[in-house]
Amino acid sequence: MLQASDDTFRLNADFFDYSIVAIYFIVVIGIGLLARRQVSSSIDFFLSGRSLPAWVTGLAFISANLGAVEIMGMSANGAQFGVATFHYFWIGAVPAMLFLGVVMMPFYYGSGVRSVPEFMRRRFGTGAHLVNAISFAIAQLLIAGINLYLLATIVNRLLGWALWVSLIAAAIVVLSYITLGGLSAAIYNEVLQFFVIVAALLPLTIIALHKVGGWQGIKDKVVGVGGTPNSEQLSSWPGTDLTGIDNPVLSVIGLVFGLGFVLSFGYWTTNFVEVQRAMASDSLSSARRAPIIGAFPKMFIPFIVIIPGMAAAIIVPEIANYKSGSGDTGGATYNDAILLLMRDLLPNGMLGVAIAGLLASFMAGMAANISAFNTVFSYDIWQQYVKKDKPDGYYTLVGRIATIAATVIAIGTAFFASNYDNLMNYLQTLFGFFNAPLFATFILGMFWKRMSASAGWTGLVAGTAAAVAVAFLSEDAFGSASLGVIGLSGQGASFVAAGAAFVVDIVVSVVVTMFTRPRAEKELAGLVYSLTPKESLVDPEEKSLPWFQSPTKLAGIGLAIVIVLNVLFR
Amino acid sequence: MSTQHPNDDEPVKKVGGFDIRFVIGGLIGVYGVILTLLGIFNASEEELARGDGFNVNLWSGIGMIVAAAAFVAWARWRPLVVPVKDLPDHDD
Known part of the structure; x- marks a missing residue:
């Protein structure tokens, strides 16, 4: 997906857009420099000293996942499948995030482990640990490469820089802020990125909805793939188009058990990229709240990602033609939905904010992979199997070197990724x-x-x-x-x-x-x-917390909202 | 730079440190000002037509200024406090 090999279209950025993007990059590097002043031990570097408030780790928790796949991929799915795409958020993420906060986080945070593989080692010994640590580290390098490649293709498409120049420039920016400030810098930038993304996508959604004639306009004008009238585009269940399973009952089972239970619980509860963010919290109750707080914006992100995609399939001629299967597509596919919408609707200035938001999210995706990689590499592979019992500063240094090495390898895996559509x-x-x-x-x-x-x-x-x-x-x-x-x-x-x-x-x-x-x-x-x-599974202060800070009560509210959303968009 | 007050029974807290809310408020605020100015002085007919009649820069800019003000107000209202007793003994 997301090929940038040909000059199908360009966004006409002007001086103001470039300035807005430049300001963003200056702030990103500045955060790295500021966060550096706080790094004085390996726990600071890898787990932010376990000092961050829950709303910060909660937003970082979802921002780390709000990368290229999420924004380009889910708006593309919105253009293609319509409302059924909401499943990826309401079935495929929110319940698992709530479960992580309520049930699993006490074990992760309470046991004092520094990574998910380390939990594995304490519970099952070295066999399972080694399998988990190595497969995770390799997967992170490959995924970082893909994020980097997508980032570079966007830079190439937006600014016209050659792919390899874009790749190296993007890698240097990500590298500088993580090596400087470690996980804190990555997390702070993820939080900042979240708000820039919202600032970019919310106006885009509003204008797109206005242009298409509101939700009623989408209802009236939406068509299925191939140009057929299709009510499936407007209802999330049973989602047979999305799953490719024709039988509606089996399709629902596939969604609930496959996507909703196994895939999403597997991703959100054991993926260290995510769990690491919650582990950086300042107390057990904050660590439990992080994924639960993250679940609330996660419920509403699809509205500013999927709805623009659905609108693009109606008002952007290239995407509409691609969907109906007739007419000139100009080389565009569903993946270009949000970029083309930006090109068609946004004036210079707002366009710059939107470009900054997209670049931010792709960088954050890569930064998240690399910061999780360097923790697992330093603690779980190097300290465990190569050099034990060195002073703490030694492992921080190993972490910094691992970060640089991972970035260089990611440039390699990005070129590797560019060979595959x-x-x-x-x-x-x-x-x-x-x-x-x-x-x-x-x-x-x-x-x-x-x-x-x-x-x-x-x-x-x-x-x-x-x-x-x-x-x-x-x-x-x-x-x-x-x-x-x-x-x-x-x-x-x-x-x-x-x-x-x-x-x-x-x-x-x-x-x-x-x-x-x-x-x-x-x-x-x-x-x-x-x-x-039982006492060690609950923060002693939790009883005295007001309801809006109690993990279980918040999770209950979250679950109720997501059920209501599912009913509204059934 | 310790802010320890010897005759205070409460866990001593230091105000300040690096507060991301000021950075978010600052960045969104700067964007808001740039967009608002562009919306007032630089909105061409063609751009207005593209935005379906909306002055997109102007309204987004105003929205961002409001959001930025909210962040700064939040950071002022509930400043970042770090309990000193929990900190390992290091200064930055």
Whole structure:
């Protein structure tokens, strides 16, 4: 997706737009310099000294995910599938974020681990830890490369710089603010980025809606893919177009179990990029609140991402032609929906804010990957297996060097990514391979004290193998390498692959546990629910907090709102 | 630079430190001023037509100035406090 090989269109930025973008970059670097003054230990560098308030970590929590895939991809999905795209937010993110805050965060934060793989090591020993740490580190480098590539293609398309110049310039900016300020700089910039994105997309949405004639205008004018009138575009359930599963009942099951449970819980609760942000909070109750606070903006982001996409498919001629399958598309695809909308609607000035917002979000995506990578590399790989027992400053230095190395490698993986049109989709599928079994192993390990160390790593490996097998047997999850034995394609295939990974992981873990010895109970305190004193799972101050600061009450409110939203847009 | 007050039983807090709310308010505020000025002095007929009759720069700019003011007001109303006793012994 998002190719910039040809000059299909350019945004006509002028002096004011460039100035607005330049101001943004100066502030970003400035934040790196300011945050540097606070870095005095490795905990400062990797976990922001565990000192950030919940609203900051909560916004960073969703901003780290509000990158290229989210903005370009979800507006593209909005243009193509319409309202069904809301599932990615209301089913595919919010419930899992609430679950992370209510159920899982006490174990992560309370046990004092510095990373998700470290939790793995404490619970299951080195076998599962090594599998998890290495696969996570490699995945982060690949994803950072893809974010960098998308960033560079946007710079190329907006400003006309050569791709390799754009790549290196983008890498240098990201590198400078993370090496300077570590996670704090990344998190502060993510929070800033969130507001710039809203400042860019909210006016765009309002004008687009006005132009199309309001929500009623979208209702009257929306058409299905191929130009057919299609009410599916206006209702989120059963989402058969989105899943590619024709049977409505199976489609709903695929959405709820595949997307809503396995994929999204796997992503949001075990992906260290996300969890790291909550771990940087200043107290257990803040750490629990971070994903829950993040869930509220997450519910409403789709309105400024999906609705512009839907409007673009009506009022931007190229996208409308692409969707109806006739007429001149000018080389544009759904991925260009939001860029073309910006070109058509925004005056110079506001255009600059929108460009700054997009650049910001792609940089933040990459920065998030790199800052999670350097933590896992320094603590979980270098300190654990290469050089133990060095002074603290040594590991901060390793972290800085790892950051530089990761950025250089990301430039390489970005060129690698540029060879594939569709790498993004595969990577999303690959994500399911690793996160879905990880979630199964975590949740079983947290609530079943008997689960043994061997069950930890065999479950992970078997679950991943099962997902890979399903992807091979499907029609297109691996592109032409897929065999087409099972009649599944598109999102449906990755939902089923993730579901298979989850089930196989659970079954293998249970069977292996039956034949192996459980770990001594005293080693598992703080890691397994039944062996952890209830007091240590709850912040002692939580009882005295007002309702709007209580994680469980906030989560209840969030759940109620997301149910109402689902009913309204059913 | 310690702000420890020896005869105070309350956990001593220091006000200040790096407050992201001022940065957000500052950046959005600067954008708001630039856009508002562009909207007043630089809005061509063609741009107005593109925005479907809205003066997009003007209204977005005003909105951003309001948002920026809200951030600065919030940061003033609830300043960032860091409990000194919880800090490890280091100065910046």
